[in-house]
Amino acid sequence: MARIEGAHSAPTLEDVARIAGVSRATVSRVVNGGTLVAAKTTEAVREAINELGYHPNKAARSLVTRRTGVIAVIVPETDDRVFSDPYFPQAYHGALQAFIGSDVQVVLAMAEPGDSPSRMVRYLESGHVDGAIIVSHHGPALAQALAHSWQPVVFVGDPEAPGVCYVDLDNVEAARVATRHLIERGARRIATITGPLDMASARARLLGFQEAMTEAGLDPSTYVEGGYTSESGGVAAQLLADHPDLDGLFVANDLMAVTAMNIVQALGRRVPEDVRIVGFDDAAIGQHCTPPLTTMTNPAAEHTREAAEMLMELLAGGTPANPRMLAHSRLVVRGSA
Template sequence: MPRASNGTAPTLDEVARLAGVSRATASRAINGGNRVSADALAAVQAAVSTLGYTPNPAARSLVTRRTGSVALVVPEPDERVFSDPFFVHTLRGVNRVLVARDLQLVLLIARPGEEERRMLRYLSGRHVDGAIVVSHHRNDRLVEQLADLSLPSVFVGRPLTSADKVAYVDTDNVAGGRAATELLVERGCTRIANLAGPSDMAAGHDRLAGWRGALRAAGLPDDLVEHGDFTEAGGEDAARRLLARDAGFDGLVVASDLMAAGALRVLADAGRRVPEDVAVVGYDDLGIPERTTPALTTVRNPIAEMAEHAARLLLEQVDGQRAGSAIRVIFPPSLIRRASA
């Protein structure tokens, strides 16, 4: 580290003297530039560069009331967080934005119960400047809890309750479910089943609604539904239940690619050829479809772009540009055609 004239690490007072400004002005210039003229800001920045001055994080937080960190809140079991590509892409997208602002990402994994209470105590202690919430469920009540804390927050995915009170970024899951189903209708499928996601999550609810809407518009029945949990094992279980109910379906719409991967194995074990006997469409396109047999037709969920946008919205709140704003941004889905349909 560069040293000041006395051989020690440079201080704020020395930065102020070299810049020809007061200590208070130097501090404001270093901590955001509020109420500092352009000339003074340039002089302080030049002095910082010349001396190699590094602000003390503790002192800086007292001035800015910032921690320099943002929480990514995931109310899911940790084994799912570290095995589902949805969360990998979310982490990358959020962190890409934070790194550019020299901010730290704090991952908070909390299932209902004591873990959730501990997480809320951490957030209420203002150890982070804001929170991005992903993969939330109806009973989490995170919208209301974060509102009570007055903590800047953005949700990735529409909350099923109190969505008008919070900023969120989502994709049009109804349109995605409809597009997947319409593809199978155009293919000539007449008995199209659905392996739906959890009914307590907006993505599961909306993708199922898109499937129903497309079938009713085509005059086809919409009674073949089994629910899973967006995991591969959940897709296997739901596919087995579906085959036990009615093995005569010729099309299958699945709420996630992980569930679809599990369903493809069950169909193969049952002697059902894909796409000859059953055409299959998944949802997400986060690296799974290229590894299935056959390659999976799917609806692209632009999660990396959504996560980045959510991070930018949160930083705007933290910076006071969108305080209390319940803005929502909806990304369009897109159909990716491969061999399974």
Template sequence: MVRFPDGERPAPTLEDVARRAGVSRATVSRVVNGATLVAPDTVKSVQAAISDLDYRPNRAARALVTRRTGVVAVVVPEANERVFNDPFFPQAYHGALQGFGNSDVQVVLAIAQPGDPADRMLRYLDSGHVDGAIVLSHHGPALATALARMAIPVVFVGDPETPGLPFVDLDQVDASRQATELLIQRGHRRVATITGPLDMAAGRRRLQGFRDALTAAGLEPGPIEVGDFTQASGRAAAARILASGADFDAIFVANDLMATGALYTFGEAGLRVPDDVAVIGFDNAALAEQSSPGLTTMTNPADELCRVAAEMLIKTLAGVPVTSVILPSHPVLRGSV
């Protein structure tokens, strides 16, 4: 008689499940690997046997059969400090987890520093460690262009401006146009802006919407400064605008972190918001509600964007064609306008 130490028994095998369910080992394998050509009653029998025996598939063996790892990556080409300080990224990652919530897929976070050679991340994505990827906050075309040549399924959050790559994005131009129009409707005529990085489509398109709204109203743009979506850059850009001596009575800031930085600078300079200068941000982050005064802002639902991207990636992995998705934005009114 075989004795097992401390009363332990070996983990159940595929053969044990097959005997319990009264089917062949090959049938159990097909059920475990998600094959569709198995009778529903047989699937139920196999699943019951798996549950009864507490069977756990061998991931390594399963990967050899299915050529799948059961892992997808959320790729963020940003500095660690920004990933963990900007509320957009935790919300986006949560959205990816929600999108894969009804599957056995593990979602890992891969941070690639801006300026790193694209081939470093490409080697990781092409190494066989992941089945696909969601890419957030990309700078420039290099990564997207290289991914377009690879076989790995990928979905971008934000337009990669690369033909053939699916993405989900906000209507960036319309959202920033709405933000600027709101300031114009409130009677402001010298509207400044702090843009995001201009090597990102979001940064350029939010600037375009700002310009379009002013042009349609017959107004010249006020001071324009470039930030990098961090609070510190918002403070510095607002300080440069004040130091220039240029006249302005309102400002559209391309994200809420920079906008709260600008609020701080204006407060230090003795300006009252919104009496002396009206401020509108972008993202509807939690800090917009917590600032004083509360920050009027545009919605940019990071969790929804990444959840939709995850659903698109699931379809892509299943061989189902997908088309890119554009989501709308609307203003959230608070005390800064």
């Protein structure tokens, strides 16, 4: 990190060029992967760069390349939610993995309370990032706004807008599988705690539940809306009060499921003997509770990695081979059902 004393401004290409005795263009070539530069020249330039502690100026570079080298994982949720649901770190991690070694920076952007979709759009259009992966959006507004922009974005979860790339889980089918499992295990009076119904995933899981119930000739109408948060699993108390004979519960994510299970047990019911419970997401928390939670997989990291690969294609100017990916969920049977 040698720095010229007194020189408060960072060294530029020009400085390097002068010291190495070459032109700016040549230094630029060396810096950006030495195409067609003589070995000796390259060497000299490298030395000059080290001597000066030169770093290319990102702003200048991206002014001409029209690339920032940054992509964002955008989560339109407040930070406390992002940090409390293990789904998000997984999702973020997947994006990170996809870009490993490609010297693009991945930033995580969350919403502030009260943010409108337009703030997200503005962020995307502000030129801070080259593209984005959007995770956990509520409603179609964001996707619709983005569909008309030239921004390369990929959604994780059904964007509910045409012409937008996405990776989604087959939530309807997954919910069907979960519900059928409950039925197979002998449950008959089954309810579901849904996610926030402004999210497509929550509605899809509700739909799958209802389909499986109807298919089995059972009453599909008992559900209550949660918020995918741990606390919102507390609606289980209400559910049990209204339906004391409940013997099965499909909960749309594990965070809520664990809370619900605690409540069920606190109310004197045994799990799974009295009430069978199936969660969703296969979160770590579900493995450590008693009994361990039966759940549906939702490999967020894989989904965002897929999304990241789509995004790379978009960024490269291409069209993804499969712009609408549907992934499948697996049932993981543990102790709760």
